[in-house]
Amino acid sequence: MSTTTNPEMTMTKAGRYGDFGGQYVPETLMPELIRLDNAFQHYQHDADFQAELTDLLNNYANRPSLLSYAKRMSADLGGAQIYFKREDLNHTGAHKINNVLGQALLAKRMGKTRLIAETGAGQHGVATATIAALFGMDCEIYMGKMDTDRQALNVYRMELLGAKVHPVTTGSMVLKDAINAALQAWTQRCDDTAYIMGSATGPHPFPTMVRTFQSVISEEARKQSLELIGHLPDAVVACVGGGSNAIGSFANFIDDPDVQLIGCEAAGKGVTTPLTAATIECGRTGIFHGMKSIFLQDADGQISPVYSISAGLDYPGVGPEHARLAETGRAQYVGVTDDEAVDAFEYLAKTEGIICAIESAHAVAYVQKLAPTMRPDQTIICTLSGRGDKDVAAIAKYRGVTLNED
Amino acid sequence: MKTKLTQAFRNHKALISFVVAGDPDFKQTVDHVVALAEAGCDIVELGIPFSDPVADGPEIQAADLRAFDSKTTPERVFEMVAAIREQTDISLVFLTYANLVYQYGYVAFAKRCAALRVSGLIIPDLPLEEQGELRPALVAQNVALIPLIAPTTTPDRIAAIAKAATGFIYVVSSMGVTGMRQSLTTDLTPLITAIRAETDTPIAIGFGIHTPEQAQKMAEQADGVIVGSAMVHEIASQQDVVAKLTTYTHELRQAVDSVAN
Ligand SMILES: Cc1ncc(COP(=O)(O)O)c(C=O)c1O
Numbered sequence: 001m002s003t004t005t006n007p008e009m010t011m012t013k014a015g016r017y018g019d020f021g022g023q024y025v026p027e028t029l030m031p032e033l034i035r036l037d038n039a040f041q042h043y044q045h046d047a048d049f050q051a052e053l054t055d056l057l058n059n060y061a062n063r064p065s066l067l068s069y070a071k072r073m074s075a076d077l078g079g080a081q082i083y084f085k086r087e088d089l090n091h092t093g094a095h096k097i098n099n100v101l102g103q104a105l106l107a108k109r110m111g112k113t114r115l116i117a118e119t120g121a122g123q124h125g126v127a128t129a130t131i132a133a134l135f136g137m138d139c140e141i142y143m144g145k146m147d148t149d150r151q152a153l154n155v156y157r158m159e160l161l162g163a164k165v166h167p168v169t170t171g172s173m174v175l176k177d178a179i180n181a182a183l184q185a186w187t188q189r190c191d192d193t194a195y196i197m198g199s200a201t202g203p204h205p206f207p208t209m210v211r212t213f214q215s216v217i218s219e220e221a222r223k224q225s226l227e228l229i230g231h232l233p234d235a236v237v238a239c240v241g242g243g244s245n246a247i248g249s250f251a252n253f254i255d256d257p258d259v260q261l262i263g264c265e266a267a268g269k270g271v272t273t274p275l276t277a278a279t280i281e282c283g284r285t286g287i288f289h290g291m292k293s294i295f296l297q298d299a300d301g302q303i304s305p306v307y308s309i310s311a312g313l314d315y316p317g318v319g320p321e322h323a324r325l326a327e328t329g330r331a332q333y334v335g336v337t338d339d340e341a342v343d344a345f346e347y348l349a350k351t352e353g354i355i356c357a358i359e360s361a362h363a364v365a366y367v368q369k370l371a372p373t374m375r376p377d378q379t380i381i382c383t384l385s386g387r388g389d390k391d392v393a394a395i396a397k398y399r400g401v402t403l404n405e406d
Numbered sequence: 407m408k409t410k411l412t413q414a415f416r417n418h419k420a421l422i423s424f425v426v427a428g429d430p431d432f433k434q435t436v437d438h439v440v441a442l443a444e445a446g447c448d449i450v451e452l453g454i455p456f457s458d459p460v461a462d463g464p465e466i467q468a469a470d471l472r473a474f475d476s477k478t479t480p481e482r483v484f485e486m487v488a489a490i491r492e493q494t495d496i497s498l499v500f501l502t503y504a505n506l507v508y509q510y511g512y513v514a515f516a517k518r519c520a521a522l523r524v525s526g527l528i529i530p531d532l533p534l535e536e537q538g539e540l541r542p543a544l545v546a547q548n549v550a551l552i553p554l555i556a557p558t559t560t561p562d563r564i565a566a567i568a569k570a571a572t573g574f575i576y577v578v579s580s581m582g583v584t585g586m587r588q589s590l591t592t593d594l595t596p597l598i599t600a601i602r603a604e605t606d607t608p609i610a611i612g613f614g615i616h617t618p619e620q621a622q623k624m625a626e627q628a629d630g631v632i633v634g635s636a637m638v639h640e641i642a643s644q645q646d647v648v649a650k651l652t653t654y655t656h657e658l659r660q661a662v663d664s665v666a667n
Contacts, residue, residue: 022535022536023533023535023536024531024532024536025506025531025533025580025652026460026461026530026531026533026554026556026561027530027533027534027553027554027555027556027558027563027567028554028556028558028578028581028582029558030533030534030535030558030559030561030563031558031559031560032558034560103444169466171457171458176458177458180458180460182584183460184582187581187582187583188581188582188583190581190583192560256440284428286508286509287503287505287508287531288458288505289460290531294504297505297509299509300479300480300481300506300509300510301456301506301508301509301510302444302456302457302506303457303458303505350476368552
C-alpha cells in the first residue's frame with residue numbers, strides 16, 4: 001500500500017482536505033465511524049493485514065493489472081502514446097474490488113459478520129457480494145430502482161452471489177438515493193454490520209480509506225511506467241463519479257508536478273442543460289452524505305437530481321480530495337457528454353478490441369481529444385476502470401438496436 | 407446559556423411536537439402550529455424540508471415531499487414563522503439539515519432565527535465534531551444548538567456533548583431513523599443518568615413515540631418528550647387535522663402531566 005506524502009495534500013486535520021471532508025453524520029453513527037477510523041489506522045500498518053490483503057489482491061483479484069500500450073489508437077490519433085491501466089481485467093470486472101477487499105478484510109478484523117453497500121452501476125455491489133461470498137458473510141445491497149432496471153444483469157449477478165438486493169424507490173431512484181438508504185440501514189444496525197462505501201466519498205474515514213485501498217492502481221502504474229516506458233507519464237486520465245478510480249490513479253503521481261492529472265466527469269446531455277452530473281464544473285461547496293465537498297444543488301441547497309447515461313457516474317457530489325485537488329489546481333476536471341462517451345465506447349472496441357465500461361469510456365473520450373494536442377514522445381495513462389459487458393444492452397438501446405435476449 | 411427553551415421545562419414535563427413546515431401548505435402549517443400551541447405543546451419543532459433527509463423515516467420523508475409540492479423553501483419557512491408569530495408566542499425550534507443552513511449562511515441564518523424568536527436549531531447531520539463552524543454565529547444571536555445523544559453514544563462523547571449543549575438535549579430513543587415504533591424497548595435510564603451527571607440542561611426523548619402510554623413512560627425518565635412522526639401522520643390524513651392535532655395533544659399533555667416534575 002502506498003504512503004503518498006505531499007505537504008499540500010496532507011490532511012489538515014482528521015479527515016480534512018483543506019476545508020473539504022469531515023464527518024457530517026447523525027450522532028448515532030459517530031461512535032461507529034470512530035471505531036472504524038481507529039481500526040483503519042491500526043491495520044493500515046499491520047503486517048499480517050497487509051500480507052493477507054496483498055495475497056487476496058494478487059491471487060484472487062488478479063493483480064497487478066496490466067499497463068497495455070494502445071498501439072492502434074496512438075497511431076490513429078497521431079499524438080501522445082496512450083497506455084491503458086487495465087482495471088477491467090480484475091476479477092468482477094472493475095477497480096471496485098481493490099477497495100472492497102480492503103474494507104471487507106477490515107470488517108472481518110473488526111468482527112463484523114454482515115456487509116451492506118450502495119451501488120450505482122452495480123459493479124461495487126457485485127464486488128461486495130463477491131467478497132461477502134468469499135468470506136462467508138451476509139450481504140445486502142441498496143440500488144436505485146432506475147439502476148436495477150438499466151443494470152439488470154448486475155442485479156442477477158449479485159443474487160447469484162447470495163446477496164439480497166434492495167431496489168430503492170425514494171428520490172430520483174439512483175446512486176444518491178441508494179447511499180441514503182444504505183446509510184439509513186447502517187444507522188439501524190451497525191453492531192454486526194460494516195458499510196462498504198463504494199467511492200472516495202462520505203464521512204471520514206471513508207474517503208481516505210478508499211483512496212488508500214485504490215492507490216494500488218497508481219502504485220503499480222508508476223512502477224510499470226518507469227519499467228515499460230522509462231519515465232513517468234505526462235498525463236493521467238480517469239473518469240470521476242465519486243472519484244475512487246481517479247484518486248487511486250492519481251495518488252502516487254500527486255507529488256510529481258509534471259504529471260498532469262485529469263478527471264472526467266459525466267456531462268450527460270451537456271453542462272448547459274439540467275441533465276448533467278458534472279459536479280466540479282457545475283456545482284458548489286456544500287454538505288451532504290457526511291462530507292463537505294462540491295455538490296450539484298439549487299440556490300437553497302437542495303441536492304439536484306442528476307443525469308448521466310452511466311449509472312456509475314450519476315452522482316451529484318464528488319469525493320472531498322477531488323474538491324481540494326480542483327481548488328488548488330493540482331488536477332483538472334472536464335465534462336464528457338453521453339454522446340462522446342458512447343462514441344468512445346465504440347471507438348475503443350473497434351480500435352483496440354476492448355469493450356470498456358461506459359464510465360471508463362468517459363475517460364477514453366477525453367483522451368481522444370487530448371492525445372492529438374500532445375507530442376509523440378509524450379505519454380498518457382488512461383485508467384480503464386471497468387469492462388463493458390454490463391453496458392452492451394444499454395448501448396444497443398441508445399443506438400436504437402433491439403436485442404432479442406429470449 | 408439560559409434561553410426561553412430551558413424555561414419550557416421549568417414547571418412541568420415538556421411536550422414537544424414536530425411538524426414539517428409547508429406540509430401540506432403555508433396556511434395550514436400556520437394553523438397547525440397555532441393549534442398545537444393552544445392545545446398545550448410547550449415547544450414546536452418546525453422541520454425545514456430537505457431533498458435528502460437521511461435521518462428521517464418514510465412518514466417524514468413523505469411530509470417533506472408534500473412541502474416541496476407547495477413550493478416550500480427556507481425563505482418561505484421564515485415567512486411562515488412570521489405569520490405564526492402574529493398569533494402565538496410559543497417556543498419554536500427548527501429541525502433541518504446542515505446544507506440548508508450552510509447555503510443560507512450561518513450568520514444570516516442565526517440572525518433570521520433571532521429576529522423571529524426561533525430559539526434553537528436541531529441539525530441531525532451536524533455532530534459535535536462539526537459544530538464549531540456554526541456555533542459562534544448562534545451564540546452571538548442567543549440561538550441554542552440542540553445536540554442529539556444516541557443509545558450508541560460513548561461515555562466520553564456524552565460528557566463532551568452535554569457540556570456543549572444549549573437549550574435542551576435531544577435523546578434518540580432507539581437506533582435508526584424517525585418513525586413511529588410499536589414498542590420502545592431501549593431502557594434509557596443509564597443513558598439519562600450519565601447525561602444528568604454532566605449537566606442540568608433539560609433532556610427530551612424522541613424517535614418513535616406515538617401513544618400517550620409511551621409518552622408517559624418517557625416522561626418518567628426525562629424532562630420532556632418529542633412527538634414527531636405521529637403528528638405528521640395526523641397531518642397526512644388531510645381531514646379535520648386541526649381537531650385531530652388538538653385532541654391528540656390533549657391526550658399527550660394529560661399523559662405527560664401525570665408524571666410529577
Ligand atoms: C467501471 C466503473 N468505473 C467508474 C465508476 C465510478 O466510480 P468512481 O468515481 O468511484 O471510480 C464506477 C461506479 O460504479 C464503475 O462501475
